[in-house]
Amino acid sequence: DAGVIQSPRHEVTEMGQEVTLRCKPISGHNSLFWYRQTMMRGLELLIYFNNNVPIDDSGMPEDRFSAKMPNASFSTLKIQPSEPRDSAVYFCASSYTGINEQFFGPGTRLTVL
Amino acid sequence: QKEVEQNSGPLSVPEGAIASLNCTYSDRGSQSFFWYRQYSGKSPELIMSIYSNGDKEDGRFTAQLNKASQYVSLLIRDSQPSDSATYLCALYNNNDMRFGAGTRLTVKP
Numbered sequence: 001d002a003g004v005i006q007s008p009r010h011e012v013t014e015m016g017q018e019v020t021l022r023c024k025p026i027s028g029h030n031s032l033f034w035y036r037q038t039m040m041r042g043l044e045l046l047i048y049f050n051n052n053v054p055i056d057d058s059g060m061p062e063d064r065f066s067a068k069m070p071n072a073s074f075s076t077l078k079i080q081p082s083e084p085r086d087s088a089v090y091f092c093a094s095s096y097t098g099i100n101e102q103f104f105g106p107g108t109r110l111t112v113l
Numbered sequence: 114q115k116e117v118e119q120n121s122g123p124l125s126v127p128e129g130a131i132a133s134l135n136c137t138y139s140d141r142g143s144q145s146f147f148w149y150r151q152y153s154g155k156s157p158e159l160i161m162s163i164y165s166n167g168d169k170e171d172g173r174f175t176a177q178l179n180k181a182s183q184y185v186s187l188l189i190r191d192s193q194p195s196d197s198a199t200y201l202c203a204l205y206n207n208n209d210m211r212f213g214a215g216t217r218l219t220v221k222p
Binding site (some may be wrong): 033043045048055 | 201
């Protein structure tokens, strides 16, 4: 299995631009998670999907952030408009069932100038 | 008080020694506990999960959970330089996953 796949691996954009991060979970996993990691705040759970349905999005920092999971093999995290404080590494993770043993993707390093 | 507290380190141990990593938490409703290892510039990797009080062993790793005292620990026996990484404690409760800031471990040859 290829593991969790994320794209792009690096993204540099300017403030105000729209950013879309993509994730393909491990085949057969029915739970998907988006995290953000910064030096200041550590690893934070943004949103959690189970069977393609958002279960908890209380970690999404603002309305500028949105996430979708149109099918079991694809999810997006969108930031519009982006701001410099959104600069972080964004991880996607998946698990077989619920918040249990999660497998992380390689991450997307986002830099907003 | 932080919800998940870890000593940031760095914790330095000689090769072959036992490394002891500790984590305390404030949410008594926490149900599941995890230890992740994160190498610099890489993603977190699950190394242990523990759900009930007591010890759980997996190879050189032993996780210990004490819900009454609200702590979870990770012991690494026969530490190797390849164990040098940041170790993240995580806990789950009510559809929420909380991570500690991590403890940086250095194993010196």
